[in-house]
Amino acid sequence: MRMTVLASGSKGNATVVAAGRTCVLVDAGLSCRELLRRMAATGEDPAALTAILVTHEHLDHVAGLSVLARRLGVPVFFTEPTHRAWVRMVTPKTTMSYAKWLELREQEKLRADEAAAYAPAHTLAAVAELEPAELEPESEEDSLADTKPRPDPAFLPAVEYFRAGQRFCIGEIDIDPFTIPHDAADPCGFVFHARAEGVRMAIATDLGYIPPNVNQALRNVDVLLLESNHDLEMLKDGPYPWSVKQRVLSRVGHLSNAACADFLQRDYDGGAHTIVLGHLSEQNNLPELARLAAEQAIGNRLSLLGNRLVLAAQDAPLAPIAL
Numbered sequence: 001m002r003m004t005v006l007a008s009g010s011k012g013n014a015t016v017v018a019a020g021r022t023c024v025l026v027d028a029g030l031s032c033r034e035l036l037r038r039m040a041a042t043g044e045d046p047a048a049l050t051a052i053l054v055t056h057e058h059l060d061h062v063a064g065l066s067v068l069a070r071r072l073g074v075p076v077f078f079t080e081p082t083h084r085a086w087v088r089m090v091t092p093k094t095t096m097s098y099a100k101w102l103e104l105r106e107q108e109k110l111r112a113d114e115a116a117a118y119a120p121a122h123t124l125a126a127v128a129e130l131e132p133a134e135l136e137p138e139s140e141e142d143s144l145a146d147t148k149p150r151p152d153p154a155f156l157p158a159v160e161y162f163r164a165g166q167r168f169c170i171g172e173i174d175i176d177p178f179t180i181p182h183d184a185a186d187p188c189g190f191v192f193h194a195r196a197e198g199v200r201m202a203i204a205t206d207l208g209y210i211p212p213n214v215n216q217a218l219r220n221v222d223v224l225l226l227e228s229n230h231d232l233e234m235l236k237d238g239p240y241p242w243s244v245k246q247r248v249l250s251r252v253g254h255l256s257n258a259a260c261a262d263f264l265q266r267d268y269d270g271g272a273h274t275i276v277l278g279h280l281s282e283q284n285n286l287p288e289l290a291r292l293a294a295e296q297a298i299g300n301r302l303s304l305l306g307n308r309l310v311l312a313a314q315d316a317p318l319a320p321i322a323l
């Protein structure tokens, strides 16, 4: 089983988790082109992707989602509320004025009346089914972009739903999604279990704190990708507007180095082969600070159990972690 972190941070997140012939991408928060570039750089074959899983609908997790899913023709797994929120997000809002709408409606009615005057009844039924844009253009003007059918931005090759707390399975991997406290529609972390290898890997980023259910989910994992988002002092003194600082610090914001360290010290069972610190803020954190906090928290258990501590980055992928 392996985990390849392609990117981690507030400018884009994507991680490959693979076992046997099953290969899933968790989040697609970079452009399709960049995702494919990083997969090539780490030896991950895009054609081998079985599915894409979405943790939540924030842009740094879905920026390249629709383009990549369409390009590769793979299904996308969401919770239903996350899918709904994503569809709302990518569907352009109608900015048409009421006057313009009335005008268009009148034109449509005129066309329908004209058609009614000349066409036999069965054709009429067909015309009534058509979108206005599909009707034969009467002049050059009608064929302008205004009335052209546009591709649906929320179109995906296939959509599958999962629910937090309910195990599902993709190929050779069992997946346990768990709810995380974050300001999105229905955000989730995941534990992946490769049945054949008996290996477990977990992803938990974008969470304001670690509630008991997350604590429980992160037991007995061999590889743990955990958020270590910000240094509290750097955030407080940093350039973010007050409202954004409040959001990051809140119970549905992001996990600080201190909170991450607190978990590692008090609740972490010490059994992971590798701990990956992820979703580091570029503005409000330094890799050395995140590493130091985690190392101090794990203390001498780090060497005792042969744990490895790795820092995921925003601008470059990590080498695959294979067990």
Ligand SMILES: [Zn+2]
Binding pocket: 009, 010, 013, 058, 060, 061, 206, 279
């Ligand atoms: Zn994020």
Ligand SMILES: [Zn+2]
Binding pocket: 056, 058, 182, 184, 206
């Ligand atoms: Zn988020």
